[in-house]
Amino acid sequence: EAQVTQNPRYLITVTGKKLTVTCSQNMNHEYMSWYRQDPGLGLRQIYYSMNVEVTDKGDVPEGYKVSRKEKRNFPLILESPSPNQTSLYFCASSWGLTSYEQYFGPGTRLTVT
Amino acid sequence: LAKTTQPISMDSYEGQEVNITCSHNNIATNDYITWYQQFPSQGPRFIIQGYKTKVTNEVASLFIPADRKSSTLSLPRVSLSDTAVYYCLVGEGDMRFGAGTRLTVKP
Numbered sequence: 381e382a383q384v385t386q387n388p389r390y391l392i393t394v395t396g397k398k399l400t401v402t403c404s405q406n407m408n409h410e411y412m413s414w415y416r417q418d419p420g421l422g423l424r425q426i427y428y429s430m431n432v433e434v435t436d437k438g439d440v441p442e443g444y445k446v447s448r449k450e451k452r453n454f455p456l457i458l459e460s461p462s463p464n465q466t467s468l469y470f471c472a473s474s475w476g477l478t479s480y481e482q483y484f485g486p487g488t489r490l491t492v493t
Numbered sequence: 494l495a496k497t498t499q500p501i502s503m504d505s506y507e508g509q510e511v512n513i514t515c516s517h518n519n520i521a522t523n524d525y526i527t528w529y530q531q532f533p534s535q536g537p538r539f540i541i542q543g544y545k546t547k548v549t550n551e552v553a554s555l556f557i558p559a560d561r562k563s564s565t566l567s568l569p570r571v572s573l574s575d576t577a578v579y580y581c582l583v584g585e586g587d588m589r590f591g592a593g594t595r596l597t598v599k600p
Contacts, residue, residue: 384536415590423537423580423590439589470536481527484536 382407384485386471392491393461401456401488403471409483411474412454413438414446416467423470429454430476461492497581502595511568513594515581518562526557526564529580529590537580537590541566571598 384405393399405412413428415438425438429448443465445457454473458465471485498516505511517526525544529537541548543555543564554567568575580593 420592422592423531425589468534472536481539481542482529482537484538487534487536489534 382483384471384473384483386469386485386488388488389486390489392493394493395462396460399458399461399490401458401469401471401490403454403456403485404452405454405471405473405483406452407473407483408451409473410451410476411482412448413472413482414444414454414456415470415472416440416465417470418467426456426469461490463492466490466492497583497591499579499581499591499594501592502597504597504599505571506599507572508570511571511575511596511598513566513568513579513581513596514563515566515583516563517581517583520561520583524584526555526561527582528553528555528566529582531578531580531593540579568596571596573598573600 387402410431414426415423416426417423424440426440426444427435427438427446429435432448432451435446435448448454467490469488469490472482474482525542527542528540530540531537541550541553541555543557545557548555556565576596576598578593578595580590
């Protein structure tokens, strides 16, 4: 089954404790991205990647890192999480820039205390 | 990246047709128009995409006038399960979803 998976689905952590949210897709998509969603602010893009070793900032990249060492994986790294990063995070993938059908993961609800 | 403008919210009743319009005045020649649907705590789901005139699939229709400066997503005979947020996206590169249109379908 074609899908985007994220882990963990729920995470409660404390300020400053490094964490990684994994994202994996099995569709051989080139384009992957991360979004955060907050009430009243809609979906905001954090980072995106157009291919292996190619990443770029979205609208709200501060406090986040990403890497794209393999085509299928696009982890989101929070080196020193802060409470303002408490949010619902979505990973997405698609065939590329000219195809806008993005496939989204189930989401990761992160709480930073 | 073309900026889009949609209504913040809309209400409808079961069985009615719902039309959500999106304005994108500075759409580029190569830009496609794409609509997504999102239910609470779920990732957005692709509904339909078009370039010009009309596109129809099993879920919705998309109407795009000749000047392409706007588009209308049409949902026929909505049900309670169509209550969701609908996003209009235009352009390439990084994907900006905006706030979308919150559709509430009432019994």
